[in-house]
Amino acid sequence: MLRYVYAHDLPRHPKLAQSMFQDRADQFKTRLGWDVDVDDAGEERDSYDALNPLYVIWENSNGTHGGSMRFLPSTGPIMVNDVFPQLTGNQPICSPLIWECTRFCLSRESSGNVAGALTLGGLEIMRNFNIAHFAGVFDRRMVRIYRSLGFSPEVVGTMGQGRDRICLGLWDYSLEAYQRVALRAGLTTELSTLWFDLSFGGIGMPGPVAMVG
Amino acid sequence: MAPKVNLDFILEMLDAASTVDGLREIVERVCESFGVDHAMYHWVDSAGDHYYFGTYKDEWVARYQEKSYVRVDPVIIGCYQRFHPVDWRRLDWSSKPAREFMQDARDHDVGNQGYSIPIRGPKGQFALFTVSNNCDDATWDSFIERHSRDLILMGHYLNRKVLEFEPDRGPGQVQPLSPREIDALTLLAMGYSRAQVAQTLSISEHTLRVYIESARFKLGAINTTHAIARALSLGLIII
Numbered sequence: 537m538l539r540y541v542y543a544h545d546l547p548r549h550p551k552l553a554q555s556m557f558q559d560r561a562d563q564f565k566t567r568l569g570w571d572v573d574v575d576d577a578g579e580e581r582d583s584y585d586a587l588n589p590l591y592v593i594w595e596n597s598n599g600t601h602g603g604s605m606r607f608l609p610s611t612g613p614i615m616v617n618d619v620f621p622q623l624t625g626n627q628p629i630c631s632p633l634i635w636e637c638t639r640f641c642l643s644r645e646s647s648g649n650v651a652g653a654l655t656l657g658g659l660e661i662m663r664n665f666n667i668a669h670f671a672g673v674f675d676r677r678m679v680r681i682y683r684s685l686g687f688s689p690e691v692v693g694t695m696g697q698g699r700d701r702i703c704l705g706l707w708d709y710s711l712e713a714y715q716r717v718a719l720r721a722g723l724t725t726e727l728s729t730l731w732f733d734l735s736f737g738g739i740g741m742p743g744p745v746a747m748v749g
Numbered sequence: 750m751a752p753k754v755n756l757d758f759i760l761e762m763l764d765a766a767s768t769v770d771g772l773r774e775i776v777e778r779v780c781e782s783f784g785v786d787h788a789m790y791h792w793v794d795s796a797g798d799h800y801y802f803g804t805y806k807d808e809w810v811a812r813y814q815e816k817s818y819v820r821v822d823p824v825i826i827g828c829y830q831r832f833h834p835v836d837w838r839r840l841d842w843s844s845k846p847a848r849e850f851m852q853d854a855r856d857h858d859v860g861n862q863g864y865s866i867p868i869r870g871p872k873g874q875f876a877l878f879t880v881s882n883n884c885d886d887a888t889w890d891s892f893i894e895r896h897s898r899d900l901i902l903m904g905h906y907l908n909r910k911v912l913e914f915e916p917d918r919g920p921g922q923v924q925p926l927s928p929r930e931i932d933a934l935t936l937l938a939m940g941y942s943r944a945q946v947a948q949t950l951s952i953s954e955h956t957l958r959v960y961i962e963s964a965r966f967k968l969g970a971i972n973t974t975h976a977i978a979r980a981l982s983l984g985l986i987i988i
Binding site: 627666708 | 832840
């Protein structure tokens with residue numbers, strides 16, 4: 537299932553959190569060879585994890601991490617502005633309606649559907665919180681993967697050459713994208729909504745507010 | 750609950766405001782403008798002090814403090830350490846203190862619906878911008894659908910202004926626009942349609958929207974027309 541968890545609340549999901557940071561080490565350091573910090577417990581964290589970001593996490597049936605990504609609003613420190621300013625022409629992206637998505641990660645064992653579910657989770661955030669756009673920096677090879685998931689960014693900046701080439705992409709919310717991604721991921725929007733509501737509380741759930749007025 | 754007042758006017762007032770009292774009046778206008786019963790702005794500065802102003806009755810504000818409701822208020826608990834907008838119906842009202850608090854709030858005409866926007870500022874500054882109203886679920890759903898983005902921007906603009914009043918901070922300066930943002934606004938100011946602007950700049954309309962989004966936030970504008978007017982008056986674009 538998909539879980540939406542702020543860093544602040546990760547201690548309530550110790551197994552999920554530990555396996556997420558370990559899978560990140562495996563993906564970004566071991567497999568991709570990025571220059572990232574991995575601690576003694578084999579967990580990869582950076583300074584943005586300390587800013588209480590929101591994670592969307594695929595939780596396997598045994599409670600471990602299957603895949604995840606991380607969101608922060610562009611009104612605060614974000615990677616594209618701090619680390620890759622060339623990608624925006626040295627003019628920071630800044631709007632409460634634009635969030636940055638980073639550390640898109642899949643565990644080695646995950647099936648392709650996990651990527652689709654995570655993408656749907658991103659669209660669920662946009663749909664429910666009225667976030668108009670996501671921004672993200674990614675490896676050029678991800679372009680094809682995003683396309684297959686049904687949610688392609690527009691590439692607005694690139695830097696580096698060949699294998700090291702990275703891109704800044706912008707994603708735009710639309711209802712069509714939401715429905716298309718759900719279809720590709722083989723998930724119903726009802727199930728996706730249920731997962732979202734389990735993390736954030738549901739509007740339709742009977743509660744004291746709904747019973748009055 | 751249709752907007753009755755032009756939001757542009759409120760943003761002009763916001764620009765001109767130089768005191769917290771000025772902001773108080775603006776929050777009242779925000780409330781009229783969106784056609785809701787109440788609007789409140791609450792902030793915790795870098796020293797940990799709380800300030801708030803808005804349209805709740807003084808009696809309720811006093812009672813909130815007297816009862817230390819900040820400790821049981823699900824809105825505070827649900828927004829602290831968060832950055833997504835919160836519909837009150839999604840919060841956990843199940844505990845007895847929370848239910849009693851809600852009843853007390855309703856007895857003081859706070860309303861049965863609410864929408865709160867948490868805002869993270871620099872150096873641990875935290876603020877909450879809230880609108881509340883008395884209406885049924887369907888009415889509130891369509892209100893949120895229509896106005897959520899405007900409310901999010903309004904909350905951030907208020908907060909940006911309040912930060913100017915913090916000690917050792919001067920008046921805020923408009924962040925510079927990027928060359929692409931300037932191009933986009935210039936062409937729009939010249940009367941080009943979005944499609945024409947996108948074509949001229951060799952970008953998609955979808956990317957154009959991101960540039961406009963970013964530019965309007967930097968300019969403190971509520972819509973594109975207002976962003977263009979602001980950019981022109983600040984001399985950031987020339988036509």
